[in-house]
Amino acid sequence: MNSKLEQGANILWVDFLANGLRLADPEEQRKLADNAKQAGITHIVVDAKIPYGHTTFPSQFGYHVSRWSDGRYDMWKERDFLQEMVDVLKPTGVKVLANVDVFAEGTAQSRDGIAYDKKEWQVMFYNPDMSSAPVAAENASDATIFVNPIHPEVKRHELSIIEEITTNYELDGIVLDRCRYPNVYGDFSELSRQQFEQYIGQKVEQWPQHIFTLQENADGTKQVEFGRWFGKWSEWRALNIKNFVKEAKQLVKSLKPELLFSIYVGSWYPLYYNEGVNWASETYHPDLPWASEDYHRSGYADELDFIMTGCYYPEVRVEEAEQNGRPASWYSVEGAIDISLQAVNGQIPVVASLYLKDYAGDVEQFRKAIRMCREKSHGVMLFDTVYLEDYHWWGELDSKL
Template sequence: MNELLPKGMNVLWVDFLANGVRLADPEYRKKMVRQAKESGITHLVVDAKIPYGHTTYPSRYALHVGGWSDGRFQAWADKDFLREMIYEARAVDLKIFANVDVFAEGTKKTRDGLAFEKKEWQVVYVNSESSNLSAYSENHDDDTVFVNPIHPEVVSHQLSILEEIVSAYDIDGIVLDRCRYPNVHADFSERSKISFESYIGQQIEQWPADILEPGSGGMRDQIKRGKWFPQWTEWRALNIKKFVQQAKSVVKSTRSDCLFGIYVGSWYPLYYQEGVNWASESYRADLPWTSTDYHRSAYADELEFIMTGCYYPEVTVEEASANQRPASWYSVEGAINMSLEAINNRIPVIASLYLNDYDNNSQQFGKAVRMCRERTHGVMLFDAVYLESYGWWQELKPLLQRS
């Protein structure tokens, strides 16, 4: 296993959307970072590019969060959140990773973002009611607008931002998030059709039915798989792997000491829906949707670490069973087992928790933290806002400082 990262990492994610307003206050910013250090946090993840495509620093390529039309982050206009957070982290000797939300470039509510200036970038979805093709955001009630991972302008844009961050900022690593398709219903653009037909060496007779047909109404996610669905799943995952390889090349050629990692959800048996195979190539998944060569699309071997979201209120496999969860991996323990199996000991796995799952249950929170620290390379906590609102800074300290 690659051991560039020390075991026992305690990572705190600082989401800009949740924390940006309060962190505009220099005193609050300093206090939060110092609380993190005193509690045993070793690494911060801070947003450099948020899920709507805006950067938190002045970019030559992207829109800045301070110019958001609803004025929510006006306090950051002409300021550099990323640099300010790096300054505070270095003051208390914390490592810092910059997070980049990759293929998300717009917000539906305010219609801000490059996805609206460059509509040809947007992914095209299969409409769940008519099976025709239409464009909308990630889910009907979601605000994020995704762009097509194989559009050359999209790829160039994301790589330029990565190079810009790594060359200009004193960070210890890059984390990619939303480096994926939004869901199983995208992308069904003409560009993707032509590319896929080239991949399989023949034309699709019934598009998109030979790939998939979505359910309707409340059954939208219960798709009917067409004859080319396994190859389609493989092709989409290969597209994401290709981008990951390109991103790694940019990061490492710019600064070889900058660590390169990714955040994904731990629910591997369902992650084909996002077009991602985050396992090691050495892993062979035995699942209904896999093709014979699906393992070729795996990208974990390109990474130096991976954070997998073990986002469940149930901590143990026994709890998941008692609550009639559909599988053992619907628990922190089961999700860790799934993650370790798919990664196959090739790179460090950092189990990640969604703190909102433990609202009013600090005992269960402590149990989850201990599980992550005992079984994997460390723990990632999402997000800082919950430590503040739940008053859990003191709860955290003994959990993270145990050997």
């Protein structure tokens, strides 16, 4: 059975970290369901595994959110957030997609998460002070502890959780997020070195300098200088992620072929070597300074039923980005959609995604952004529900979706 996302999909994300306390109240759950139906939302993404590795449902493999050491989610003890959301949303006709934050397994803030009990799983960085260096997808204050995507136990763990969710819940799809490396500085473990050298068929004489070196700018910031093997390294990292995506997709489809299978990524494709991901189609051959001749082989878009790309910019039109001195046209919702469509190359639907906080205090710009997503892509994804609540914007969706 083929899975298909209808044109004009209106997707709303429910991030557990932002909404879990409020949605512990069943009345708030009902309000969310009613508001979503009235606003024309077609799909809701519900966190099943959060960015710090905890599950929102009782898992045989992951740690439940109620195990958080500071007790912040004690009200969810012996409860199942995913099932409660399915139960309240299904009667409305809104489709439910379960989100899995894949290679994120701990938080540095409270030192919670399975990554602290399985330290051998953790990503090893180029050097230790690079662990939380800012990149396009995460900022310097991000507390997520990532695990190595090629570690055999890590892969088994993540696939086991995906299997649990797919098997045990009445869903309409599975979404993967953080299915990537943390940033350009990881993983530089001995396992990664061995497997990369096997991939290229020779030793890397100067490790890790022949991958890249760090040059200090005048302002004290560090800049990556690509080394001899950086192109093949980027290709290899992206293939590692693609191979996991293929396994996850085959698992989901073998269990429930009717489920949608999707991924969220950032739209900033020219910088995505940071995350070690090639979310383009195999048919797309990027002309970028870091891309190897065979980089296109690592593209995974063709494995998906659709993709959500984060067009996370306050500027909506390309002209606005240019006027505001942005470094490229894709630093705008319109430009981000253009680059997403170019990379996916017509192989699957693209759903442009908005970060609602970008439009705080400017509801007209929010309206423009929604219109742009709907006009140029397969629909719109709104991140996150909490901002519709905080800004009282539910009513804005009635006429715009």
